[in-house]
Amino acid sequence: MKTMRGLRWWVITLVALATVINYIDRQSLNVLWPSIAADLYPDKTADEHKQIYAFISVVFVFSYAFGQAIFGKIFDKIGTRLGFVLSITVWSIATALHALARGAASFAIFRAILGVAEAGNWPGAAKANAEWFPSKERAFAQGIFNSGSAIGGIVSIPLIAFLSVYFGWKAIFILIGLAGLLWLIPWLYIVKAPPEQHAWISPEEREYIISNRAGNSSTAPVENEYDPSTTQLLSHKQSWGVIIASAAIDPIWWLFVFWIPIYLSEVFGMDVKQIGIYGWVPYVGAMFGAWFGGGLAQWMMTRGWSLNATRKSVI
DSSP: OOOOTTHHHHHHHHHHHHHHHHHHHHHHHHHHHHHHHHHHOTTSOHHHHHHHHHHHHHHHHHHHHHHHHHHHHHHHHHHHHHHHHHHHHHHHHHHHHGGGOOSHHHHHHHHHHHHHHHTTHHHHHHHHHHHHSOHHHHHHHHHHHHHHHHHHHHHHHHHHHHHHHHSOHHHHHHHHHHHHHHHHHHHHHHOOSOTTTOTTSOHHHHHHHHHTBTTBOSOOOGGGTOOOOHHHHHTSHHHHHHHHHHHHHHHHHHHHHHHHHHHHHHHHOOOHHHHHHHTTHHHHHHHHHHHHHHHHHHHHHHTTOOHHHHHHHHO
8 A cells, every 4th residue: 555654744845835825826916016006007196006905905804804714614614635625726716817807896806705715724724733743743833834924925026026027917817826726736636634544644654643632642533522613712711812912913914915015116116026036035034933933832842841831932
């Protein structure tokens, strides 16, 4: 019988790659907006261009929040494998549909679909991590797929700038949409089932994963362990701790994601090609931060720190 050595690392690598593609798709509008605005709104002022862009971005953020609220349940219902297929198929098609946009309304519709679908990446990544990794390795695995957002930020800006030399903005949206659909090929080939039922996982790796899950030494699948309702989750102070921390931190990240290309264009007069040279720099720090945070958490766990103390200290 065929086995793949270190199958869990192949899985988390594909999740990280999906996160990279997620950010390339997300960043495409931000980088291309100066060209799009000049093409669709030649008679409007720079301030009016920013207002239109801000409106489209707000639609994306609210759609993204809605998507995160529903995709956790979707992944619990249909599983990690099909959950990612649904999420990345929809967001890739939505990205390609940007080529058909003719104004703020159509862009907002396509960004709304993109936001809902892209939100599935994070609950899906967390579920894959819980399924495929023992508790002592999850922080490092999370650092790997979290770094995908930073790598996507690093790659997307120069990549889109490079493509803009040869293609118009409509063709670029179609090309990067196709990239997500191509990701489905290795995902469907490798991730055939959870580790309990996967035919290619070695018995040693399966036992290592299952026996070292937090609070679980049985072979019961992760999805059957605990499935609280939203009301139950909100009744725990730990949930509110995560919500409040995220509400404080996320706006800073989104500020960089949405406005760095626009800032470089407006303040420094950069075109798309010049933005590609400089716009990726802040994401380098985010990438190393994700790797360092995951590695630090794993090191603390091996030194006897509890899971709770490790998470709080690293955060």
